[in-house]
Amino acid sequence: MTPATNAIIFDTVSKIFGDGQRPGLDCVSLAVRRGEFLAIIGASGAGKTTLLRLINRLSEPSSGSVRVEGADVRDIDPVTLRRRIGYVFQGIGLFPHMTVAENIAITPKLLGWDRRRTAARVDEMLNLVRLDPVQHRNRYPHELSGGERQRVGVARALAAEPRIVLMDEPFGALDPPTRDALEQDYRRLHDELGLTTVMITHDTLEAVLLADRILVLKTGRVVAEGPPQALLAREDNAYVRDLMQTPRRQAERLHALADRRTPS
Amino acid sequence: MTSDPRIADALARLPDYLGSHVLVSLTALALGIAVSFPLALASARRPALRALLLAATSVVQTIPGLALLALFYPLLLGISALCERAFGTGFSALGFLPAVLALTLYSMLPVLRNTITGLTGVDPAVTEAALGVGMTRRQSLTMVELPLAVPVIMAGIRTAAVWVIGTATLSTPIGQVSLGNYIFAGLQTQNWVFVLFGCLAAALLAIVVDQLLALVESGARTRRRGRVIAGSLGLVLVVLGALAPALSRPGATIVIGSKPFAEQYILAALIEQRLNAAGLATTRRDGLGSSVILSALAAGEIDVYVDYTGTIWANAMHRTAAGSRDEVLDGVTNWLAQQHGIRTLGKLGFENAYALALPRRRAQALGTASIADLAPHAQKLSIAGDYEFFARPEWPAVRDAYGLTFREQRQMQAEFMYPAVAAGDVDVIAAYTSDGRIAQYDLVVLADPKHAIPPYDAILLVSPRRATDRALLDALQPLVGAIDVTLMREANMRGTSGGGGSPEAAARWLWTEIQGIAGKRSDGSR
Numbered sequence: 001m002t003p004a005t006n007a008i009i010f011d012t013v014s015k016i017f018g019d020g021q022r023p024g025l026d027c028v029s030l031a032v033r034r035g036e037f038l039a040i041i042g043a044s045g046a047g048k049t050t051l052l053r054l055i056n057r058l059s060e061p062s063s064g065s066v067r068v069e070g071a072d073v074r075d076i077d078p079v080t081l082r083r084r085i086g087y088v089f090q091g092i093g094l095f096p097h098m099t100v101a102e103n104i105a106i107t108p109k110l111l112g113w114d115r116r117r118t119a120a121r122v123d124e125m126l127n128l129v130r131l132d133p134v135q136h137r138n139r140y141p142h143e144l145s146g147g148e149r150q151r152v153g154v155a156r157a158l159a160a161e162p163r164i165v166l167m168d169e170p171f172g173a174l175d176p177p178t179r180d181a182l183e184q185d186y187r188r189l190h191d192e193l194g195l196t197t198v199m200i201t202h203d204t205l206e207a208v209l210l211a212d213r214i215l216v217l218k219t220g221r222v223v224a225e226g227p228p229q230a231l232l233a234r235e236d237n238a239y240v241r242d243l244m245q246t247p248r249r250q251a252e253r254l255h256a257l258a259d260r261r262t263p264s
Numbered sequence: 265m266t267s268d269p270r271i272a273d274a275l276a277r278l279p280d281y282l283g284s285h286v287l288v289s290l291t292a293l294a295l296g297i298a299v300s301f302p303l304a305l306a307s308a309r310r311p312a313l314r315a316l317l318l319a320a321t322s323v324v325q326t327i328p329g330l331a332l333l334a335l336f337y338p339l340l341l342g343i344s345a346l347c348e349r350a351f352g353t354g355f356s357a358l359g360f361l362p363a364v365l366a367l368t369l370y371s372m373l374p375v376l377r378n379t380i381t382g383l384t385g386v387d388p389a390v391t392e393a394a395l396g397v398g399m400t401r402r403q404s405l406t407m408v409e410l411p412l413a414v415p416v417i418m419a420g421i422r423t424a425a426v427w428v429i430g431t432a433t434l435s436t437p438i439g440q441v442s443l444g445n446y447i448f449a450g451l452q453t454q455n456w457v458f459v460l461f462g463c464l465a466a467a468l469l470a471i472v473v474d475q476l477l478a479l480v481e482s483g484a485r486t487r488r489r490g491r492v493i494a495g496s497l498g499l500v501l502v503v504l505g506a507l508a509p510a511l512s513r514p515g516a517t518i519v520i521g522s523k524p525f526a527e528q529y530i531l532a533a534l535i536e537q538r539l540n541a542a543g544l545a546t547t548r549r550d551g552l553g554s555s556v557i558l559s560a561l562a563a564g565e566i567d568v569y570v571d572y573t574g575t576i577w578a579n580a581m582h583r584t585a586a587g588s589r590d591e592v593l594d595g596v597t598n599w600l601a602q603q604h605g606i607r608t609l610g611k612l613g614f615e616n617a618y619a620l621a622l623p624r625r626r627a628q629a630l631g632t633a634s635i636a637d638l639a640p641h642a643q644k645l646s647i648a649g650d651y652e653f654f655a656r657p658e659w660p661a662v663r664d665a666y667g668l669t670f671r672e673q674r675q676m677q678a679e680f681m682y683p684a685v686a687a688g689d690v691d692v693i694a695a696y697t698s699d700g701r702i703a704q705y706d707l708v709v710l711a712d713p714k715h716a717i718p719p720y721d722a723i724l725l726v727s728p729r730r731a732t733d734r735a736l737l738d739a740l741q742p743l744v745g746a747i748d749v750t751l752m753r754e755a756n757m758r759g760t761s762g763g764g765g766s767p768e769a770a771a772r773w774l775w776t777e778i779q780g781i782a783g784k785r786s787d788g789s790r
Contacts, residue, residue: 082397097487110403
């Protein structure tokens with residue numbers, strides 16, 4: 001648990017919202033290793049988004065501390081911190097009045113990159129998420145399909161060369177083939193660029209297939225964590241067992257169907 | 265179509281009226297935006313301030329435009345006087361400044377409300393994303409929230425532009441030349457071509473400015489720079505076109521004032537013709553409010569105009585007891601000279617007094633020849649007066665002197681008062697003795713045996729700074745004592761479109777008559 005090996009550390013972090021509307025967190029401790037892909041799963045209202053927002057100071061903890069790359073986030077200017085961390089928003093959050101290129105270039109622009117470097121980076125990012133730069137550069141978000149928009153969202157998050165990427169249900173609301181392709185592509189990027197990724201999803205299968213490690217949240221508490229295989233094998237917690245068994249049952253049913261159709 | 269001389273006349277005044285109108289309304293709009301925009305930004309995230317600002321601007325909006333404009337004159341006059349005392353130099357409280365300030369207040373609500381609505385209407389997911397990618401609050405505002413709010417903000421600016429251009433027509437009575445000059449003068453002289461011309465010109469201007477702003481807005485929204493440039497260029501051209509006549513106007517001119525009724529327009533035209541004939545440059549400030557015009561003369565914002573002794577006696581000097589014509593004239597002359605340094609050049613020769621009048625047949629039926637005869641019948645009768653009459657001190661004076669109590673008391677524009685009494689809609693009116701319509705409608709003017717109504721001799725007044733201007737005084741001297749009441753009544757008939765003429769034509773006719781009389785006099789003396 002040294003700063004050198006851990007990208008993000010939560011030390012007994014609690015978050016209480018005064019309005020009682022938004023889900024809080026209750027004494028969460030966790031460590032995300034450098035280069036790790038962590039998936040956070042749990043029902044809606046479990047506090048997944050709250051946890052993510054604490055990492056780049058879109059929200060402040062009520063107690064406990066959050067450390068990013070060895071430093072307490074309270075000691076880092078929030079704007080500087082956010083420019084260092086990629087963020088893929090739930091519902092994408094592209095700026096509707098900016099072109100694809102301008103959306104992707106936003107954080108480099110805020111960081112004061114020169115034009116040529118930014119333009120080159122935009123094209124590089126578009127290629128990275130498999131969009132043709134010439135075709136897509138000057139289009140507006142409303143002219144794109146859902147999958148294309150999501151790719152631009154990922155490209156924007158990666159544009160300023162972050163080492164940490166936070167993703168809030170990035171691939172929800174996509175049709176299955178697009179979603180599958182995008183998931184594979186992102187995992188490839190994660191490995192190639194040596195990123196640390198924290199991804200929220202409510203799809204257990206996605207978490208199992210993509211993540212190195214899964215964290216299960218329930219009403220603001222961590223109820224289980226571990227590599228996918230280990231969690232799949234766990235029988236001691238009914239909540240975790242139900243959550244993890246869904247993809248397994250689906251897989252078994254799929255197998256059964258396939259077996260029946262194969263002539264013996 | 266253009267054969268109507270009134271259209272040619274209207275077109276000749278267009279550069280001046282339109283230019284001033286554009287100048288005053290666009291200045292007010294620019295100022296309104298400059299003030300409300302930062303206020304809206306500051307209050308977008310402060311609900312308490314927001315509620316306060318919106319409430320305050322809404323209250324301003326409920327004040328009638330005419331009243332708001334009128335209120336700024338005394339306010340600025342006071343401030344100007346304080347300034348003069350403190351710094352030794354005041355500023356003009358007439359015309360441009362009060363008009364701009366009042367219209368600025370008027371333009372604030374739509375700009376403020378739409379900017380706030382536009383900013384609070386931005387999708388929270390987008391502002392969250394703006395913070396998430398590392399924008400500061402200010403960057404989020406300028407790079408994301410404002411660009412997204414542009415259509416709503418521009419809609420507010422367009423509303424404000426249309427409001428201001430429309431309301432600016434009401435700035436005529438406080439001395440700001442505008443397209444309202446057509447409307448005010450047209451109403452007073454029954455020149456409906458003028459009224460219509462003023463309305464159409466103001467509407468057209470509003471539409472043009474609105475469409476140019478729409479072009480800028482659509483350009484900004486779809487990010488077509490060509491449209492933004494074309495729209496802005498159009499607005500700049502409108503402003504430059506408006507400035508051209510103002511810039512080409514000679515600097516040191518004599519400013520002639522007039523109150524908003526036909527006789528005053530004719531006399532102002534007469535003065536202008538005389539001064540121009542003497543080679544003096546002139547400008548007109550027509551249709552000034554009765555309470556505004558004297559202080560404007562005292563302050564040197566206008567140089568010459570015709571007022572009436574009774575008006576100054578009652579309104580400015582607050583005297584209730586009336587005296588003889590000469591006593592009042594002497595009193596007024598001395599008071600004006602001592603109090604304001606205003607020079608009274610002399611009587612024109614006629615009186616334009618208030619007098620109670622009713623149709624001849626009605627008067628015979630009631631058997632009334634004087635106000636005293638009317639008193640017993642008053643309770644069954646209704647009386648109409650102009651907007652000023654019932655608020656002036658002579659109304660309670662005449663009422664109390666004769667013990668008058670009317671069944672009903674109505675205020676209406678003079679143009680409608682005469683036909684109304686002739687048609688029997690009202691029984692008695694407070695008419696003007698020099699009005700041509702007394703003869704036209706065959707009215708009887710009731711005698712005032714108790715002299716409750718002060719005399720209203722028309723007098724030529726000259727501002728303190730022109731009080732010793734020889735050229736000016738010499739050019740005006742021939743008018744002193746030259747116009748008797750029958751001459752003025754005839755001129756007043758001719759000066760209205762109902763009489764088939766214009767104030768200018770009536771003024772020219774008046775001058776030839778004055779010369780004719782003078783000629784006959786000198787012939788006789790020979």
